[in-house]
Amino acid sequence: MAHALVVGAGIAGEALAVALARDGWRVTVVEVAPEIRTGGQTVDLRGDSRQVLVDLGLIDEVLAHLVPQRGIAWIRADGSRMAEMPVEAFGGRGLISSEELLRSDLARVLHGAAGAAGVEYRFADTVEQLTDTTEGVEVRFRSGPVEVFDVVVGADGSHSRTRSLRFGPESAYRKPLGLAHAWFTLQEGPGTPLLDGWALSYNEPGRRGLTARPGHPGQQEIGMTFAASTVPRAHDARLAVLDDAFHGAGWRAAEFLAAARTAPDLALDTYDQIHIDRGWSDGRVVLVGDAAWCASPLSGLGTALGLRGAAELAEALRRHGVSAEPTAERIRAAFSSFEQVMRPRAAAAQKLLPGRVRMVAPKTRRGIRANAMVMRVVQAPAFLRVVRFLAGGRGHDDGAGPEPSRPDRSRQAG
Ligand SMILES: Cc1cc2nc3c(=O)[nH]c(=O)nc-3n(C[C@H](O)[C@H](O)[C@H](O)COP(=O)(O)OP(=O)(O)OC[C@H]3O[C@@H](n4cnc5c(N)ncnc54)[C@H](O)[C@@H]3O)c2cc1C
Structure with a gap:
């Protein structure tokens, strides 16, 4: 039986493990x-994510975990609203959807399916060395054992170790976008301001x-975005960086820092992109998901691309x-077909809308107000009528306007 090693039990790795195990592979993750x-914020099921989950037969289980949401609002320091966009905006095609679940719930559903399909796991371990032999790829694990696999898939995220071992240092492929992002789960207490379904x-x-x-x-998912191109690894140093960035900031900054x-x-x-022009595979080793093409949380497409990439690689x-x-x-032919299908999708996702980084974290008060105004204007009926007219005057009023720029991916991929 062919034996695949998947490095990384994230969204792409778990989805791939499910598909391969069902196809008769022996799979180790x-x-x-x-x-x-x-951890992680919500995953938007619109588009590709939904289709891949339908194909995997997991959509009903996933839909059982939806987070009830009413929309997104842009607020002032005192909590009053400058603009809001309900989930109904643009006929359900706005920034926040009623079909979103937490990344961690999606990961758990995929993990359950992989376990049921017979996938084997090695937690708290990683790959230390990958050597080509006539038999396959000889993998030395950090915990000591050496095993040979027919195929090794690096699904270990944007800081992929598989990529470093096989393709060279991250610095050759990483394009920082100039922002960093912290995220964590906040437990609501007696004095916590409630969200009532609003982001x-x-x-x-x-x-x-x-x-x-x-x-x-009883929980809120918190995101804190600030300007930085590198972040420290140690926990205390990370807290110090956050303290520096948000010291004296308004709204709930002090509560979030605590x-x-x-x-x-x-x-x-950091918000980075990964660009590997030389190709995503080398012999029997291939990369998938953020390890291969991270488009950054600002693309809003990380999870959708990870799921689609896993499905296309299995196919x-x-x-x-x-x-x-x-x-x-x-194997070479399969990796080449996979890359042909995924390259254009990944390249399109990596083309962020002009001004995207500035929009997520404006530099000035004027920029912040301008953002809120744009969010109000794009939803105004008069604006939508003009857009429809310019787009060729589709007759019926279906409430659907142009899909606005994708959301701040302090929220997750779509
Ligand atoms: C905990 C977490 C929270 C996230 N939250 C957000 C978010 O809020 N917003 C957003 O836009 N994106 C978030 N992401 C990234 C998002 O999940 C991905 O962009 C997308 O789902 C594509 O997934 P991926 O499987 O390629 O990578 P990831 O989901 O990043 O998964 C990679 C997996 O590989 C594991 N790994 C890393 N290094 C090694 C190694 N050396 N050996 C073995 N395993 C390794 C990681 O622990 C992780 O489980 C988050 C990722 C993680 C892991």
């Missing part, structure tokens, strides 16, 4: 964390943004009959 990682977004001059979004009952200190799932990372391996006969030629 190695994940550096001691268990499936929780709230607050900006301070100097490229600083705070978001609070509905999470599981909550970050005790949040078990605090994560901090290419299936079409080339690799599980039955995992020869180097078949």
